[in-house]
Amino acid sequence: MGDIDDVHILHVDDEPDFAEMTAEFLEREDDGFSVETVTSASEGLERFSHDDFDCVISDYDMPGRNGLEFLNTVREEAPDLPFILFTGKGSEEVASEAISVGVTDYLQKGDGTDQYAVLANRVRNAVERDRAEQARKRQRKAIETAKEGISILSQDGEFIYVNQAYADLYGYDPDEMRGQHWELIYPDEEITVVWAEIIPTVTSEGYWTGETTGLRADGTIFPEDHTLAQTDSGELICTVRDRSEEQERQTELIRFRTLVETINDPVYVLDKTGEFEYVNDAFLEMVGYDRETVLGATPLLIKSQEAVERAEVNLARILSSDGPDSVQFEVEIQPKEGRPIPCEDHMGVLPYEGECFEGSAGILRDISCCKEAESR
The missing domain is CATH 3.40.50.2300 (Response regulator)
Structure with missing residues (x-):
């Protein structure tokens, strides 16, 4: 055509x-x-x-x-x-x-x-x-195939269309929601906010986006990213995304960072492309670079090509179907100034689902004293 x-x-x-x-x-x-x-x-x-x-x-x-x-x-x-x-x-x-x-x-x-x-x-x-x-x-x-929850409301505020993802968020079937008023899926205090702040904004500007609190069929509530857009005919198109998992991840990240900042050993996180995504203060103290220089850089900043390739081989071992959960191997860290520092790298991978690799993390331990003792 x-x-x-x-x-x-x-x-x-x-x-x-x-x-x-x-x-x-x-x-x-x-x-x-x-x-x-x-x-x-x-x-x-x-x-x-x-x-x-x-x-x-x-x-x-x-x-x-x-x-x-x-x-x-x-x-x-x-x-x-x-x-x-x-x-x-x-x-x-x-x-x-x-x-x-x-x-x-x-x-x-x-x-x-x-x-x-x-x-x-x-x-x-x-x-x-x-x-x-x-x-x-x-x-x-x-x-219908969108991962985001999408619905359409009539001018009277009743659902005239609900996709499966939207219904799943609230614990209903799409057919159960059609014809129901949007107040069905919000706690009383949130309904007051919607009528007082959100609806007037959509009416005057045609659009609103922000965070609301959804109410599931079983009575539980959850945080949601919410967008409303008004059509020329006065209908409202709603898109919703559950923020619960995101908030949980943020909480876990805060806990992780709080934990590693209290550890005296250097800690690093590499993203799935192999670039530094996080390092603690002990890591920066060891390598002599500032955080801005390290984040976004590859391990070649502080390792030789041979050392990087050895780390990649060990990472492949972890990612193999019958591989260990973590590995420990020796590596030399080359700081910004001074001699190379012999270390043990205790490396593992970040949690991931299926084949979607998210990155790796590790703890470095300075073994200079052990090496000096062995050489005596």
Whole structure:
């Protein structure tokens, strides 16, 4: 399918002169139309199987297979494709049967050229409706498969659409939520805030984003990132994301950093790309660099290429299916100034799910004294 203004039409009529004349008039009526003509349903099906069309126009009374039989076959492959019956055989019986089998429109052939303008208008309207519907289906599919919770509220504040992710956040089925007021999923104190602060903002500005507290069906509450946008028709589109896990991760990170800052040994965290994401004060004291220099740098800042490759081999051992949870190996750390420092690196990986590696962490222990003792 081409641009939105381009319409590729298949015209089937057993009278070749009439088919060509119709194609000529249609293309004259709308320069976005491109019309291909064939003289039988069998030829039409052959062409239809090898090309994409935006609309089919067909006569009814044709030898071999009539227009409705042709329509039935087309509908097996393209249930929603605009199909217009343009026929000289006009009767209520034909029209009724055409509607029952899913014809998009029905137009009886007449005299004069005005009929082509009418036909062109019917084609354009049918194609625009079909494209709009296909766009809505794509949007609906995207919404249905979105990880974010998405809902649409009527002007009365009732759910008219809820995707599965949205319903799951609150412990309901989508069907249970449709027709319910949004107050269903907020505690009383939050409802007051929404009416007093959020709704007025959306009304005046058309948009609001922030954090709210959601109420699940089981009575538990949770923090959520919430965005509201108002449509031209007054409906509200809501997107919601549960922040509980994020808050838990932040809490765990604070605990982790508090813990490692109390450890005298140097501690580091590398992200999944192998760059320093976190180091404690003891680490900075050992290497002699400031935090700004270290964060975002690779271990080559403080290790030789050989030492880095040895660490990568040990990391691969941990990541293997039957590997240990952590490894311990010796490494030389090259500080900004002075001699290399022999250390033991106790390395493990950050928690991750499936095959989504998140990074590694380790504790360095200065073993200079041990090495000096061994050399005596």
